[in-house]
Amino acid sequence: MLPPMTTRRDFLSRSAMTAASLSAITQAPAQQSQTAEGIKQLPPPKKPVIVTRHTGDNSVDEAYKMLLDGTDTLDACNHICLAREDDPNDHSVGYGGLPNEDGFVELDACCMHGPTRAAGSVGAIQNIRHACLVSRLVMERTGHVMLTGKGAEHLAVMHGLKREDMLTDDARKMWLLWKESRTSQNFWGPPMLAPGGKSANPAPELHPQKHSMIPRHPGLEWADEIRTRSQQLTAMAIDLGIPERKRAFAVEQMLWPTTGTIHVSCVNTKGEMSGATTTSGQAFKIAGRLGDSPIIGAGCYTDQDIGSAGATGSGEENIKVAGAHTIVDCMRQGMSPKEAGLEALRRIVRNYNGDMAKIRYLDMIYYIVRKDGAYAGVSLWSTTANGTPKVFSVHDGQYRVENCAWLLEGTTTN
Ligand code: GLY
Numbered sequence: 001m002l003p004p005m006t007t008r009r010d011f012l013s014r015s016a017m018t019a020a021s022l023s024a025i026t027q028a029p030a031q032q033s034q035t036a037e038g039i040k041q042l043p044p045p046k047k048p049v050i051v052t053r054h055t056g057d058n059s060v061d062e063a064y065k066m067l068l069d070g071t072d073t074l075d076a077c078n079h080i081c082l083a084r085e086d087d088p089n090d091h092s093v094g095y096g097g098l099p100n101e102d103g104f105v106e107l108d109a110c111c112m113h114g115p116t117r118a119a120g121s122v123g124a125i126q127n128i129r130h131a132c133l134v135s136r137l138v139m140e141r142t143g144h145v146m147l148t149g150k151g152a153e154h155l156a157v158m159h160g161l162k163r164e165d166m167l168t169d170d171a172r173k174m175w176l177l178w179k180e181s182r183t184s185q186n187f188w189g190p191p192m193l194a195p196g197g198k199s200a201n202p203a204p205e206l207h208p209q210k211h212s213m214i215p216r217h218p219g220l221e222w223a224d225e226i227r228t229r230s231q232q233l234t235a236m237a238i239d240l241g242i243p244e245r246k247r248a249f250a251v252e253q254m255l256w257p258t259t260g261t262i263h264v265s266c267v268n269t270k271g272e273m274s275g276a277t278t279t280s281g282q283a284f285k286i287a288g289r290l291g292d293s294p295i296i297g298a299g300c301y302t303d304q305d306i307g308s309a310g311a312t313g314s315g316e317e318n319i320k321v322a323g324a325h326t327i328v329d330c331m332r333q334g335m336s337p338k339e340a341g342l343e344a345l346r347r348i349v350r351n352y353n354g355d356m357a358k359i360r361y362l363d364m365i366y367y368i369v370r371k372d373g374a375y376a377g378v379s380l381w382s383t384t385a386n387g388t389p390k391v392f393s394v395h396d397g398q399y400r401v402e403n404c405a406w407l408l409e410g411t412t413t414n
Contacts, residue, residue, distance in 0.1 A: 042306075044271030045373025050395040052080055052264040052367060053312055059083035064395045067266060073274035074113045074136070077264040081109070081132035081278045084262045088168045091249070092260025095129045096168045097280020098253065100287045103175050105166035107131035108281050108294040110146075111139060112302035114273035123148040123294040124287075127163045128156045132278040135294070146294065173242045174250045178284050180240070181233055181254055229255065252385075256412075257283040258363075261293050263300060263310030265369045273371060275300040275308040275324075282315065291315025297325035306332045307371050309341070313364035313380070314348075321347040327368055337368040338405045341378025345407040348380065363412045365404060367392055379404035383411045 048067035050060060063076040085094025092098070099105045109131035110121035120139025122131055123146065134156045138147050147155060157163055167175075180189035233251040242250050252258070261279035277300040279293040292298035292315035299315070301324035302308035309327040311318045318324075323344045330340035344366060352358045364380040377392025382404075384390060389403040 042271070042370070042372045044269055044371065045267060045396075046269065047373070047397045048266060048268045048395075049369050049373045049375055050076065050080075050264065050266040050393075051369050051375045051377060052393050053262050053365070054391055054393045054401050055080060055084060055262070057083050057087070060393055060395050061399055063264075063266070064397075064399070067268045070268075072113075073115075073266050073268055073272050074111060074276065076266055076268075077111070077274050077276035078132050078136065080264045081262055081276050082130060085130050085132065085278060088170070090260075090262075091171060091174070091253075091280070091283075092258070093262055093279050094131065095164075095166055096171055097166060098171055098257075098283035099167055099175050099280075100289070101178075101284045102287050103167065103172070104287065105171070105280055106285075106287065106289075107166070107279065108290055108299075109135040109276070109278035110294045110296055110300050111135045111276040112274060112296065112300055112308070113139065114302045114304035114308065117304060119145055119296045121146040121294045121296055122152045123290045125149065125152040125156070127153055127166065128161050129164060129166065130161065132276055133161065135276070135278075145296065148290070148294075149288070170243065170246055173237075173240045174246075174253060175284070176240050177233065177237055177242065177250055178254060178257075181236055226255065253283050256361075259283075259291060259313060259315050261291075261299070261312040261315075263293075263312055263367050265300075265302065265308035265310055265367055267308070267369050267371060267373055271371050273302050273304060273308045273369070275302040275310050277310045279312075292318035292323065295319055297322045299324060301325040301328050303328045303332070305371070307337065307369055309337075309366055309368040311364060311366050314362045317348045317351070317362050318364060320351055323348075323364070323366060327366060331368075331370055337370050337374050337376035338378060341366040341368050341376050342405065342407055345378065345380050349407065359408070360410075360412060365390060365392060377402060377404040379406045380408060381411050382406040382409045385411050387411070 059080045063079040066076045084090050088096035097105045104126055106124045106126055108123050112119045118139050120135040122134040125131055134152055137159050230251050233254050237247045237250050259282045263277040265275040267273045277293045281291045298319045300310040306328050309324040311323050321344055326344045327340040330343050349359055366378045369375045375394055379390035391401045392404055393401050
Protein backbone atom coordinates (compact mmCIF):
# COMPACT_ATOMS: atom_id res chain seq x y z
CA MET A 1 0.00 0.00 0.00
CA LEU A 2 1.27 3.49 -0.81
CA PRO A 3 1.79 5.88 2.10
CA PRO A 4 -0.83 8.65 2.39
CA MET A 5 -0.28 11.67 0.15
CA THR A 6 1.94 9.67 -2.20
CA THR A 7 0.85 10.07 -5.77
CA ARG A 8 1.37 7.37 -8.34
CA ARG A 9 3.85 9.66 -10.08
CA ASP A 10 5.85 10.11 -6.84
CA PHE A 11 5.84 6.36 -6.39
CA LEU A 12 7.03 5.67 -9.94
CA SER A 13 9.79 8.25 -9.77
CA ARG A 14 10.89 6.87 -6.39
CA SER A 15 10.89 3.36 -7.83
CA ALA A 16 13.03 4.54 -10.72
CA MET A 17 15.45 6.08 -8.24
CA THR A 18 15.52 2.90 -6.24
CA ALA A 19 16.27 0.87 -9.35
CA ALA A 20 19.09 3.24 -10.24
CA SER A 21 20.51 3.07 -6.70
CA LEU A 22 20.29 -0.71 -6.66
CA SER A 23 22.14 -0.93 -9.93
CA ALA A 24 24.84 1.35 -8.48
CA ILE A 25 25.11 -0.91 -5.43
CA THR A 26 25.45 -4.07 -7.50
CA GLN A 27 28.23 -2.41 -9.50
CA ALA A 28 30.04 -1.23 -6.36
CA PRO A 29 31.94 -4.36 -5.22
CA ALA A 30 34.41 -4.39 -8.12
CA GLN A 31 35.40 -0.84 -7.36
CA GLN A 32 35.53 -1.49 -3.64
CA SER A 33 37.66 -4.59 -3.87
CA GLN A 34 40.05 -2.74 -6.14
CA THR A 35 40.45 -0.04 -3.49
CA ALA A 36 40.64 -2.56 -0.67
CA GLU A 37 43.37 -4.50 -2.50
CA GLY A 38 45.53 -1.41 -2.70
CA ILE A 39 45.07 -0.67 0.98
CA LYS A 40 45.69 -4.22 2.16
CA GLN A 41 49.29 -3.64 1.14
CA LEU A 42 49.71 -1.34 4.13
CA PRO A 43 51.93 -3.29 6.52
CA PRO A 44 50.90 -3.58 10.17
CA PRO A 45 52.98 -1.50 12.57
CA LYS A 46 55.96 -3.03 14.38
CA LYS A 47 54.52 -1.75 17.68
CA PRO A 48 50.89 -1.06 18.67
CA VAL A 49 49.76 2.57 18.51
CA ILE A 50 47.07 4.32 20.59
CA VAL A 51 45.88 7.91 19.99
CA THR A 52 43.51 9.68 22.36
CA ARG A 53 42.79 12.83 24.33
CA HIS A 54 45.17 13.66 27.17
CA THR A 55 43.64 11.69 30.05
CA GLY A 56 45.87 12.46 33.03
CA ASP A 57 45.66 8.87 34.31
CA ASN A 58 47.44 5.54 33.78
CA SER A 59 44.77 4.05 31.56
CA VAL A 60 46.65 4.65 28.30
CA ASP A 61 49.72 2.85 29.63
CA GLU A 62 47.52 0.00 30.86
CA ALA A 63 45.69 -0.21 27.54
CA TYR A 64 49.03 -0.36 25.76
CA LYS A 65 50.09 -3.32 27.89
CA MET A 66 46.78 -4.98 27.02
CA LEU A 67 47.62 -4.63 23.32
CA LEU A 68 51.09 -6.07 23.88
CA ASP A 69 49.47 -9.03 25.67
CA GLY A 70 47.21 -9.68 22.69
CA THR A 71 43.99 -8.28 24.18
CA ASP A 72 41.39 -7.26 21.62
CA THR A 73 41.79 -3.72 20.29
CA LEU A 74 38.26 -2.65 21.31
CA ASP A 75 38.88 -3.85 24.88
CA ALA A 76 41.98 -1.66 24.94
CA CYS A 77 39.99 1.37 23.68
CA ASN A 78 37.27 0.74 26.25
CA HIS A 79 39.79 0.46 29.07
CA ILE A 80 40.65 4.14 28.54
CA CYS A 81 36.99 5.17 28.10
CA LEU A 82 35.97 3.32 31.30
CA ALA A 83 38.58 5.19 33.35
CA ARG A 84 37.24 8.55 32.14
CA GLU A 85 33.63 7.48 32.69
CA ASP A 86 34.54 6.57 36.30
CA ASP A 87 36.26 9.87 37.09
CA PRO A 88 33.86 12.28 38.86
CA ASN A 89 36.27 15.13 38.08
CA ASP A 90 36.01 14.64 34.33
CA HIS A 91 32.88 16.67 33.66
CA SER A 92 32.74 15.73 29.99
CA VAL A 93 31.95 12.05 30.26
CA GLY A 94 30.23 9.37 32.36
CA TYR A 95 29.77 9.80 36.12
CA GLY A 96 30.21 13.52 36.84
CA GLY A 97 29.37 14.61 33.28
CA LEU A 98 27.54 17.94 33.09
CA PRO A 99 23.79 17.45 32.77
CA ASN A 100 21.28 18.63 30.20
CA GLU A 101 19.24 21.79 30.73
CA ASP A 102 16.77 19.84 32.88
CA GLY A 103 19.51 18.61 35.22
CA PHE A 104 19.74 15.03 33.91
CA VAL A 105 23.04 13.56 32.73
CA GLU A 106 22.57 12.06 29.26
CA LEU A 107 25.44 10.10 27.78
CA ASP A 108 26.36 9.23 24.18
CA ALA A 109 28.91 6.70 22.91
CA CYS A 110 29.82 4.57 19.93
CA CYS A 111 32.37 1.98 18.93
CA MET A 112 33.68 0.21 15.85
CA HIS A 113 35.54 -3.07 15.88
CA GLY A 114 37.86 -3.33 12.90
CA PRO A 115 38.38 -7.11 12.65
CA THR A 116 34.65 -7.91 12.61
CA ARG A 117 33.63 -4.62 10.94
CA ALA A 118 30.89 -4.33 13.59
CA ALA A 119 29.58 -1.10 15.11
CA GLY A 120 27.36 -0.06 17.99
CA SER A 121 26.05 3.20 19.34
CA VAL A 122 24.02 4.61 22.21
CA GLY A 123 22.48 8.06 22.55
CA ALA A 124 20.93 10.11 25.35
CA ILE A 125 21.15 7.28 27.88
CA GLN A 126 20.49 8.16 31.52
CA ASN A 127 21.36 6.44 34.83
CA ILE A 128 24.10 4.20 33.40
CA ARG A 129 27.73 5.15 33.96
CA HIS A 130 29.48 3.22 31.20
CA ALA A 131 27.96 4.37 27.94
CA CYS A 132 30.93 2.83 26.10
CA LEU A 133 29.88 -0.63 27.34
CA VAL A 134 26.28 -0.03 26.29
CA SER A 135 27.37 0.86 22.75
CA ARG A 136 29.29 -2.41 22.76
CA LEU A 137 26.23 -4.30 24.02
CA VAL A 138 24.23 -2.84 21.15
CA MET A 139 26.93 -4.08 18.79
CA GLU A 140 27.35 -7.55 20.29
CA ARG A 141 23.95 -8.41 21.74
CA THR A 142 21.39 -6.91 19.34
CA GLY A 143 20.54 -6.84 15.69
CA HIS A 144 20.67 -3.03 15.78
CA VAL A 145 23.45 -0.50 15.54
CA MET A 146 21.98 2.40 17.49
CA LEU A 147 19.76 2.63 20.57
CA THR A 148 18.70 5.71 22.51
CA GLY A 149 17.09 6.74 25.79
CA LYS A 150 14.92 4.35 27.76
CA GLY A 151 15.42 1.44 25.35
CA ALA A 152 19.18 1.70 25.71
CA GLU A 153 18.89 1.95 29.50
CA HIS A 154 16.69 -1.15 29.58
CA LEU A 155 19.17 -3.09 27.44
CA ALA A 156 21.99 -2.07 29.80
CA VAL A 157 20.10 -3.11 32.93
CA MET A 158 19.00 -6.40 31.39
CA HIS A 159 22.67 -7.15 30.72
CA GLY A 160 23.62 -6.50 34.32
CA LEU A 161 24.78 -2.87 34.28
CA LYS A 162 23.58 -1.09 37.36
CA ARG A 163 21.31 1.96 37.43
CA GLU A 164 22.80 4.86 39.38
CA ASP A 165 22.51 8.62 39.68
CA MET A 166 25.09 10.17 37.35
CA LEU A 167 24.81 13.68 38.77
CA THR A 168 27.66 14.47 41.17
CA ASP A 169 27.43 17.26 43.69
CA ASP A 170 29.85 19.45 41.74
CA ALA A 171 27.97 18.92 38.47
CA ARG A 172 24.66 19.66 40.25
CA LYS A 173 26.03 22.97 41.54
CA MET A 174 27.31 23.91 38.10
CA TRP A 175 23.84 23.21 36.74
CA LEU A 176 22.37 25.49 39.46
CA LEU A 177 24.84 28.18 38.41
CA TRP A 178 23.65 27.75 34.85
CA LYS A 179 19.99 28.07 35.88
CA GLU A 180 20.50 30.96 38.23
CA SER A 181 22.73 32.96 35.91
CA ARG A 182 20.20 33.14 33.12
CA THR A 183 19.54 36.83 33.78
CA SER A 184 15.89 37.61 34.52
CA GLN A 185 14.46 35.11 32.06
CA ASN A 186 13.25 32.55 34.61
CA PHE A 187 12.45 32.13 38.31
CA TRP A 188 15.56 30.20 39.35
CA GLY A 189 17.84 31.88 41.87
CA PRO A 190 17.42 33.87 45.04
CA PRO A 191 14.25 36.00 45.21
CA MET A 192 14.45 39.74 44.59
CA LEU A 193 14.33 40.51 48.32
CA ALA A 194 17.45 38.44 49.04
CA PRO A 195 20.83 40.19 48.98
CA GLY A 196 22.04 40.00 45.39
CA GLY A 197 18.60 38.79 44.25
CA LYS A 198 17.85 39.29 40.59
CA SER A 199 16.31 42.51 39.40
CA ALA A 200 13.20 42.77 37.29
CA ASN A 201 15.15 44.46 34.50
CA PRO A 202 14.50 43.03 31.05
CA ALA A 203 17.12 40.58 29.80
CA PRO A 204 20.01 42.37 28.12
CA GLU A 205 21.10 41.62 24.59
CA LEU A 206 23.16 38.42 24.49
CA HIS A 207 26.51 37.84 22.89
CA PRO A 208 26.14 36.72 19.27
CA GLN A 209 27.28 33.18 19.99
CA LYS A 210 23.90 31.65 20.48
CA HIS A 211 24.74 29.57 23.55
CA SER A 212 26.67 32.30 25.32
CA MET A 213 25.26 33.84 28.46
CA ILE A 214 27.17 37.10 28.22
CA PRO A 215 24.83 40.10 28.30
CA ARG A 216 25.83 43.15 26.31
CA HIS A 217 25.30 46.63 27.67
CA PRO A 218 25.35 49.59 25.28
CA GLY A 219 28.76 51.22 24.91
CA LEU A 220 30.78 48.39 26.46
CA GLU A 221 33.30 46.22 24.58
CA TRP A 222 32.77 42.44 24.67
CA ALA A 223 36.08 41.95 26.50
CA ASP A 224 34.80 44.22 29.29
CA GLU A 225 31.49 42.39 29.34
CA ILE A 226 33.24 39.04 29.59
CA ARG A 227 35.39 40.25 32.47
CA THR A 228 32.39 41.71 34.31
CA ARG A 229 30.29 38.64 33.68
CA SER A 230 33.08 36.32 34.84
CA GLN A 231 33.30 38.26 38.09
CA GLN A 232 29.52 38.03 38.63
CA LEU A 233 29.54 34.32 37.87
CA THR A 234 32.49 33.71 40.19
CA ALA A 235 30.59 35.41 43.03
CA MET A 236 27.55 33.25 42.28
CA ALA A 237 29.73 30.13 42.16
CA ILE A 238 31.11 30.95 45.62
CA ASP A 239 27.56 31.49 46.88
CA LEU A 240 26.51 28.08 45.52
CA GLY A 241 29.47 26.36 47.19
CA ILE A 242 31.33 25.36 44.04
CA PRO A 243 34.81 24.38 45.28
CA GLU A 244 37.58 26.83 44.48
CA ARG A 245 39.50 24.37 42.28
CA LYS A 246 36.43 24.07 40.02
CA ARG A 247 35.24 27.69 39.95
CA ALA A 248 37.14 28.86 36.88
CA PHE A 249 35.98 25.77 34.99
CA ALA A 250 32.37 26.35 36.12
CA VAL A 251 32.44 29.99 35.01
CA GLU A 252 33.90 28.99 31.66
CA GLN A 253 31.08 26.47 31.20
CA MET A 254 28.53 29.25 31.75
CA LEU A 255 30.18 31.54 29.22
CA TRP A 256 31.05 28.93 26.62
CA PRO A 257 29.41 25.57 27.39
CA THR A 258 31.81 22.96 26.07
CA THR A 259 31.59 19.55 24.50
CA GLY A 260 34.44 17.62 26.04
CA THR A 261 34.56 13.96 25.06
CA ILE A 262 37.01 11.11 24.90
CA HIS A 263 37.88 9.25 21.73
CA VAL A 264 40.39 6.37 21.46
CA SER A 265 41.68 4.78 18.26
CA CYS A 266 44.28 2.03 18.24
CA VAL A 267 46.06 -0.53 16.07
CA ASN A 268 47.96 -3.66 17.16
CA THR A 269 50.90 -5.43 15.54
CA LYS A 270 48.55 -7.60 13.45
CA GLY A 271 47.14 -4.40 11.96
CA GLU A 272 43.83 -4.91 13.78
CA MET A 273 42.10 -1.66 14.72
CA SER A 274 39.23 -0.33 16.80
CA GLY A 275 37.79 3.01 17.82
CA ALA A 276 35.56 4.14 20.70
CA THR A 277 34.07 7.49 21.73
CA THR A 278 32.13 8.41 24.87
CA THR A 279 30.75 11.70 26.21
CA SER A 280 28.15 13.53 28.27
CA GLY A 281 27.83 15.82 25.27
CA GLN A 282 27.16 19.53 25.16
CA ALA A 283 26.80 20.93 28.67
CA PHE A 284 23.21 22.05 29.40
CA LYS A 285 21.92 20.79 26.06
CA ILE A 286 18.23 20.36 25.31
CA ALA A 287 17.09 16.93 26.54
CA GLY A 288 17.47 14.39 23.76
CA ARG A 289 20.17 16.29 21.89
CA LEU A 290 22.66 13.98 20.20
CA GLY A 291 26.06 15.25 19.20
CA ASP A 292 28.63 13.55 17.00
CA SER A 293 29.81 11.01 19.57
CA PRO A 294 27.07 8.42 18.98
CA ILE A 295 27.13 8.95 15.21
CA ILE A 296 29.15 6.28 13.42
CA GLY A 297 31.15 8.18 10.81
CA ALA A 298 31.21 11.45 12.76
CA GLY A 299 32.43 10.84 16.34
CA CYS A 300 34.19 7.60 15.39
CA TYR A 301 34.93 5.57 12.29
CA THR A 302 37.15 2.53 11.83
CA ASP A 303 37.81 0.76 8.54
CA GLN A 304 39.94 -2.35 8.98
CA ASP A 305 41.53 -1.74 5.56
CA ILE A 306 42.56 1.86 6.21
CA GLY A 307 42.56 3.30 9.71
CA SER A 308 40.54 4.71 12.56
CA ALA A 309 39.59 8.25 13.56
CA GLY A 310 37.42 10.09 16.04
CA ALA A 311 36.68 13.52 17.40
CA THR A 312 36.24 15.77 20.40
CA GLY A 313 34.69 19.22 19.97
CA SER A 314 31.69 20.91 18.38
CA GLY A 315 29.51 17.90 17.66
CA GLU A 316 27.02 19.62 15.40
CA GLU A 317 29.82 20.77 13.09
CA ASN A 318 31.43 17.35 13.00
CA ILE A 319 28.16 15.66 12.08
CA LYS A 320 27.77 17.98 9.09
CA VAL A 321 31.12 16.91 7.63
CA ALA A 322 30.91 13.25 8.77
CA GLY A 323 34.37 13.99 10.15
CA ALA A 324 35.73 10.58 11.14
CA HIS A 325 34.51 8.93 7.94
CA THR A 326 35.81 11.80 5.83
CA ILE A 327 39.25 11.36 7.40
CA VAL A 328 39.36 7.60 6.86
CA ASP A 329 38.20 8.04 3.30
CA CYS A 330 40.81 10.72 2.61
CA MET A 331 43.45 8.28 3.91
CA ARG A 332 41.99 5.66 1.58
CA GLN A 333 42.75 8.06 -1.24
CA GLY A 334 46.36 8.35 -0.13
CA MET A 335 46.42 11.32 2.24
CA SER A 336 48.53 11.11 5.39
CA PRO A 337 46.63 11.14 8.72
CA LYS A 338 47.54 14.81 9.20
CA GLU A 339 46.44 15.86 5.70
CA ALA A 340 43.20 13.90 6.07
CA GLY A 341 42.43 15.58 9.42
CA LEU A 342 43.13 19.03 7.99
CA GLU A 343 40.84 18.27 5.06
CA ALA A 344 37.93 17.48 7.42
CA LEU A 345 38.62 20.72 9.31
CA ARG A 346 38.65 22.68 6.04
CA ARG A 347 35.17 21.34 5.32
CA ILE A 348 33.96 22.69 8.68
CA VAL A 349 35.41 26.12 7.83
CA ARG A 350 33.88 25.92 4.35
CA ASN A 351 30.43 25.32 5.88
CA TYR A 352 30.64 28.87 7.27
CA ASN A 353 32.13 30.27 4.05
CA GLY A 354 35.22 31.13 6.06
CA ASP A 355 33.26 33.57 8.29
CA MET A 356 35.73 33.89 11.18
CA ALA A 357 33.23 35.77 13.34
CA LYS A 358 31.37 32.45 13.60
CA ILE A 359 34.22 29.95 13.22
CA ARG A 360 35.98 31.41 16.28
CA TYR A 361 33.27 29.77 18.43
CA LEU A 362 33.93 26.30 17.06
CA ASP A 363 36.40 23.79 18.39
CA MET A 364 37.51 20.42 17.07
CA ILE A 365 40.30 17.90 17.53
CA TYR A 366 40.61 14.76 15.42
CA TYR A 367 42.54 11.70 16.64
CA ILE A 368 43.74 9.55 13.78
CA VAL A 369 45.68 6.31 13.33
CA ARG A 370 46.38 4.59 10.03
CA LYS A 371 46.64 0.82 9.69
CA ASP A 372 50.42 1.02 9.37
CA GLY A 373 50.69 2.94 12.64
CA ALA A 374 51.08 6.46 11.19
CA TYR A 375 49.08 8.81 13.40
CA ALA A 376 48.06 12.43 13.95
CA GLY A 377 46.18 14.72 16.29
CA VAL A 378 44.74 17.62 14.31
CA SER A 379 43.03 20.66 15.79
CA LEU A 380 40.93 23.45 14.30
CA TRP A 381 42.78 26.00 16.48
CA SER A 382 46.46 26.09 17.45
CA THR A 383 45.98 26.92 21.14
CA THR A 384 43.62 26.70 24.11
CA ALA A 385 42.04 29.87 25.53
CA ASN A 386 45.01 30.32 27.88
CA GLY A 387 47.51 30.19 25.02
CA THR A 388 48.91 26.67 25.51
CA PRO A 389 49.12 24.44 22.41
CA LYS A 390 46.27 22.04 21.70
CA VAL A 391 47.53 18.54 22.49
CA PHE A 392 46.70 14.87 22.11
CA SER A 393 48.17 11.69 23.62
CA VAL A 394 49.94 8.93 21.78
CA HIS A 395 51.44 5.64 22.93
CA ASP A 396 53.61 3.68 20.52
CA GLY A 397 55.83 2.01 23.07
CA GLN A 398 56.29 5.26 24.92
CA TYR A 399 53.46 7.43 26.23
CA ARG A 400 53.68 11.10 25.39
CA VAL A 401 51.58 14.20 24.89
CA GLU A 402 52.17 15.88 21.52
CA ASN A 403 51.06 19.19 20.09
CA CYS A 404 48.30 18.90 17.52
CA ALA A 405 48.79 19.94 13.93
CA TRP A 406 46.35 22.80 13.37
CA LEU A 407 44.41 24.62 10.69
CA LEU A 408 43.89 28.08 12.21
CA GLU A 409 46.30 30.05 14.36
CA GLY A 410 44.79 31.33 17.59
CA THR A 411 42.11 30.03 19.88
CA THR A 412 38.39 29.58 20.01
CA THR A 413 36.36 32.39 21.66
CA ASN A 414 39.33 34.75 21.88
N1 GLY B 1 31.67 16.14 20.71
C1 GLY B 1 30.72 15.86 21.68
C2 GLY B 1 29.42 16.48 21.48
O1 GLY B 1 29.28 17.42 20.72
O2 GLY B 1 28.49 16.02 22.08
